[in-house]
Amino acid sequence: MTTNILPVLLRCEYLINPLGIDATPPRLSWQIETTSSTQRAIKQSAYQILVSSTESGLVEGKGDLWDSGKILSSQSSQLVYDGASLTSGQPCWWKVRVWDAQDEVSDFSAPARWEMGLLAQADWQAQWIGLQATTPAYEAADVQPIQELPGLQASPYLHTSATLERTVQKARLYVTAKGVYEVHINGQRVGDAYFAPGWTDYHKRIQYQSYDVTTLLHQGENRIGAILGTGWYCGHVGFWIDGKGNNYKHYGTEPRLLLQLQIEYSDGSSQTIVSDDSWRGALGPIVFSDFLAGETYDARHELIDWDLPTSITASDWQPVLVEELDPALQLSAQPDQPVRVTESITPQSISEISPGIFIYDMGQNMVGWVRLQVEGPAGTRVQLRFVEMLNPDGTIYTTNLRSSRQTDTYILKGQGQEVFEPHFTFHGFRYVELIGYPGKPTLETITGLVAHSDTPPTATFECSNPMVNQLQKNIVWGQRGNFISVPTDCPQRDERLGWMGDAQIFVHTACYNMDVSAFFTKWMRDVVDAQAADGGFPDVAPRIVVSTNGAPAWGDAGIIVPWTIYQMYGDTRILVEHYEAMKRWLDYLQEANPELLWKNKRNNDYGDWLSIAADTPKELLGTAYFGYDALLMSRIARAIGREADAAKYQRLFSAIGEAFTKAYVDEEGHISGGTQTGYVVALQMQLLPEHLRPLAARQLVREIEKKDGHLSTGFVGVGYLCPVLTNCGYSDVAFQLLNNETFPSWGYSIKHGATTIWERWDGWTTDKGFQNPAMNSFNHYSLGSVGQWLFQYVAGIGADPEQPGYQHIQLRPYMGGDLSYVRAEFASIHGKISSAWRIEGDTLIYEVTIPANTTATVALPASASEQVLEGELPAAQAEGVALVQEEEDRVLFEIGSGTYHFQVRAN
Numbered sequence: 001m002t003t004n005i006l007p008v009l010l011r012c013e014y015l016i017n018p019l020g021i022d023a024t025p026p027r028l029s030w031q032i033e034t035t036s037s038t039q040r041a042i043k044q045s046a047y048q049i050l051v052s053s054t055e056s057g058l059v060e061g062k063g064d065l066w067d068s069g070k071i072l073s074s075q076s077s078q079l080v081y082d083g084a085s086l087t088s089g090q091p092c093w094w095k096v097r098v099w100d101a102q103d104e105v106s107d108f109s110a111p112a113r114w115e116m117g118l119l120a121q122a123d124w125q126a127q128w129i130g131l132q133a134t135t136p137a138y139e140a141a142d143v144q145p146i147q148e149l150p151g152l153q154a155s156p157y158l159h160t161s162a163t164l165e166r167t168v169q170k171a172r173l174y175v176t177a178k179g180v181y182e183v184h185i186n187g188q189r190v191g192d193a194y195f196a197p198g199w200t201d202y203h204k205r206i207q208y209q210s211y212d213v214t215t216l217l218h219q220g221e222n223r224i225g226a227i228l229g230t231g232w233y234c235g236h237v238g239f240w241i242d243g244k245g246n247n248y249k250h251y252g253t254e255p256r257l258l259l260q261l262q263i264e265y266s267d268g269s270s271q272t273i274v275s276d277d278s279w280r281g282a283l284g285p286i287v288f289s290d291f292l293a294g295e296t297y298d299a300r301h302e303l304i305d306w307d308l309p310t311s312i313t314a315s316d317w318q319p320v321l322v323e324e325l326d327p328a329l330q331l332s333a334q335p336d337q338p339v340r341v342t343e344s345i346t347p348q349s350i351s352e353i354s355p356g357i358f359i360y361d362m363g364q365n366m367v368g369w370v371r372l373q374v375e376g377p378a379g380t381r382v383q384l385r386f387v388e389m390l391n392p393d394g395t396i397y398t399t400n401l402r403s404s405r406q407t408d409t410y411i412l413k414g415q416g417q418e419v420f421e422p423h424f425t426f427h428g429f430r431y432v433e434l435i436g437y438p439g440k441p442t443l444e445t446i447t448g449l450v451a452h453s454d455t456p457p458t459a460t461f462e463c464s465n466p467m468v469n470q471l472q473k474n475i476v477w478g479q480r481g482n483f484i485s486v487p488t489d490c491p492q493r494d495e496r497l498g499w500m501g502d503a504q505i506f507v508h509t510a511c512y513n514m515d516v517s518a519f520f521t522k523w524m525r526d527v528v529d530a531q532a533a534d535g536g537f538p539d540v541a542p543r544i545v546v547s548t549n550g551a552p553a554w555g556d557a558g559i560i561v562p563w564t565i566y567q568m569y570g571d572t573r574i575l576v577e578h579y580e581a582m583k584r585w586l587d588y589l590q591e592a593n594p595e596l597l598w599k600n601k602r603n604n605d606y607g608d609w610l611s612i613a614a615d616t617p618k619e620l621l622g623t624a625y626f627g628y629d630a631l632l633m634s635r636i637a638r639a640i641g642r643e644a645d646a647a648k649y650q651r652l653f654s655a656i657g658e659a660f661t662k663a664y665v666d667e668e669g670h671i672s673g674g675t676q677t678g679y680v681v682a683l684q685m686q687l688l689p690e691h692l693r694p695l696a697a698r699q700l701v702r703e704i705e706k707k708d709g710h711l712s713t714g715f716v717g718v719g720y721l722c723p724v725l726t727n728c729g730y731s732d733v734a735f736q737l738l739n740n741e742t743f744p745s746w747g748y749s750i751k752h753g754a755t756t757i758w759e760r761w762d763g764w765t766t767d768k769g770f771q772n773p774a775m776n777s778f779n780h781y782s783l784g785s786v787g788q789w790l791f792q793y794v795a796g797i798g799a800d801p802e803q804p805g806y807q808h809i810q811l812r813p814y815m816g817g818d819l820s821y822v823r824a825e826f827a828s829i830h831g832k833i834s835s836a837w838r839i840e841g842d843t844l845i846y847e848v849t850i851p852a853n854t855t856a857t858v859a860l861p862a863s864a865s866e867q868v869l870e871g872e873l874p875a876a877q878a879e880g881v882a883l884v885q886e887e888e889d890r891v892l893f894e895i896g897s898g899t900y901h902f903q904v905r906a907n
């Protein structure tokens with residue numbers, strides 16, 4: 001007899017059926033689905049995993065790689081593969097079945113798979129290839145550059161031909177570039193990724209991608225081609241370091257390709273095609289394609305059929321340059337989702353602001369590019385410029401882009417309908433200026449394409465206040481626009497760097513909105529690759545442009561990010577992998593600051609960046625983060641069984657707390673500087689002795705009252721502000737900040753049309769207009785870190801650090817402000833949690849569903865358990881509900897999986 005449960009959503013290393021992974025041993029997870037909508041408290045009591053080297057073997061139930069047998073365990077995520085050792089290219093087919101609490105066994109899940117990548121450098125037989133000539137070979141007189149950016153390069157096209165003698169059974173393409181690439185096989189673009197191989201420190205590590213190209217190849221003549229762009233490798237990234245525009249060639253001078261195509265024939269033989277000196281190259285229509293400059297594409301110079309085996313023009317291309325692999329450069333499989341186009345957007349409006357100059361409003365500040373449709377005479381030059389804002393006269397506001405040009409130019413070939421999309425650039429924009437269009441453009445002329453690291457969305461949030469709903473949307477758009485291989489600060493101006501301070505304050509929010517487990521697995525390697533020999537984490541990862549070690553609240557991302565990933569996904573491997581690096585960072589701080597106040601090595605020392613006339617003393621802020629690092633390290637050490645370290649860091653944390661209190665706090669709970677952020681960090685980071693906490697919290701509230709109920713925090717304080725207020729018993733004040741529409745507040749930007757989170761509270765104000773354009777992005781996620789509070793406190797869906805990854809869930813919703821209802825969902829690694837409350841008269845209704853194989857503590861606002869019903873019964877008597885505790889103003893119940901309908905009646 002099988003049960004009504006079934007394991008579903010099988011994943012390996014967080015991904016569905018990944019190809020070419022190099023995590024050894026890989027980790028597996030699944031979720032448990034039930035066909036019963038009424039059954040509660042479903043638990044997995046055991047599992048059995050089968051891993052087979054062939055699909056047919058799996059169907060027959062043979063686990064030749066691994067048959068775990070029946071393992072008594074409730075674990076359904078982060079399960080470490082424990083079978084035969086896995087070699088390069090090994091395909092692994094797997095399935096799992098589970099037993100419930102009554103020891104009834106489920107059916108086996110549908111089959112899933114993963115495949116290992118190239119695990120050893122020796123597996124690579126390919127060589128780096130490219131072209132030396134980087135300016136177009138043709139006369140470019142009519143391609144008048146509007147760019148002043150130096151060093152723009154034409155994109156090389158490379159190709160080879162291969163005769164395949166037999167029927168192809170299986171083909172895998174392993175490929176990467178110094179730069180960015182697009183591969184074409186027999187006229188088709190391989191995969192749907194953009195900006196591969198992604199951004200890493202190319203001096204140390206380059207990621208490769210693996211593709212199944214079996215169906216693209218055939219017996220006989222085949223053509224394999226690639227187009228290269230400069231990307232992060234040698235294109236423009238970051239701001240002008242030397243004032244002369246030299247913010248390019250950070251890693252090398254020209255792009256290069258590394259490609260290896262491994263073919264297995266049906267007769268068991270095999271063949272490998274690699275990038276080498278047999279390839280040929282030419283320059284084509286891409287005059288340049290650069291992240292900051294944009295793309296210029298001259299369709300008259302298209303290389304007709306260059307990627308088809310029948311093409312004859314490609315035969316007279318030039319030989320390529322060849323370089324050997326450097327053993328010191330690590331080739332790693334990309335662990336996270338690639339950048340993909342995830343949405344297309346039709347413009348909302350178009351207006352002709354002066355003859356021939358059209359402005360499109362996309363209705364949303366977005367990141368990506370547009371597809372252009374055009375018909376006209378050869379040589380017609382159509383120009384698109386991308387901006388976030390308009391000037392009062394309706395023209396485009398470009399000054400906040402600094403040296404970034406965000407301009408795409410298309411030169412027509414004059415052959416009927418032409419369609420253009422740039423290859424290796426992206427823009428941050430809401431408005432598009434179109435110049436030179438032959439004829440009258442319409443809304444259909446351009447289509448916005450939204451591109452970002454394709455991290456799966458995991459949350460919805462809706463409440464009775466439309467402004468708050470817009471805030472949540474803006475936070476998500478900020479995340480989409482800035483998660484492009486690394487978490488960047490902004491997507492439009494000449495910066496777009498992996499700023500650590502921004503990432504650490506936003507990571508928790510990010511984990512709610514999307515499944516960023518694999519994304520941060522990747523980025524933490526960038527952070528550690530960027531660690532200096534003295535232990536200093538950087539300000540930006542990968543470390544370019546800003547070469548100094550991390551400032552307080554910036555460098556600390558190296559500890560805060562893994563800790564957050566652990567809490568949200570139950571990932572201990574990220575802690576183990578980076579444990580030594582984290583220790584080195586803490587040692588570096590401690591050695592430089594024996595008095596346990598972060599006085600030395602604060603480097604760029606940004607403080608509470610972009611606060612509103614509220615400078616938090618920098619040493620104090622640093623010391624708070626130093627203490628927080630020690631606190632988190634003690635928890636991290638405990639989580640991975642390093643008890644002696646846990647005790648050591650706990651002592652360090654206490655000592656820093658004492659030093660902090662002695663140096664900056666008086667007996668009435670005043671904290672030096674008196675800023676909101678000062679109070680917030682002291683409370684969040686648990687640096688104060690018990691008796692001073694309520695006093696400091698009271699001072700924090702006074703500080704907010706002095707500002708007429710407004711916040712003044714910058715990047716650093718903003719994320720913890722509402723959580724701290726709520727934890728200290730002032731949720732009413734937190735809700736007041738949420739509801740504010742006057743300056744400064746989240747509502748203020750929304751009232752003035754924001755569709756993303758602005759870099760600054762005063763990015764634009766009614767009395768001053770635009771802030772200083774030298775630093776005024778309208779798409780920066782940091783101030784959107786309030787999203788964590790919306791999910792964890794307002795919707796009440798919280799992780800339990802003691803049983804991380806939502807195996808046990810803390811459901812503690814807070815009602816307040818003008819909200820009459822909230823409905824939220826969050827897809828955790830264990831499955832979907834939904835949490836919804838509404839107020840009907842004097843009754844609070846709370847409906848919650850938690851997935852199979854999880855438990856939760858539900859903490860509802862009531863003074864006695866008798867006030868709470870579940871369904872028709874007093875909650876304590878309902879099936880699957882147990883009363884665990886009565887706090888002063890909350891009653892706590894423990895529940896198992898299922899759907900529950902609670903009611904809390906007023907006394």
Ligand code: RAM
Pocket residue numbers: 489490495499500501502606609780
């Ligand atoms: C700005 C960046 C970033 C911030 C640093 C300190 O240039 O945009 O958001 O972290 O400065």
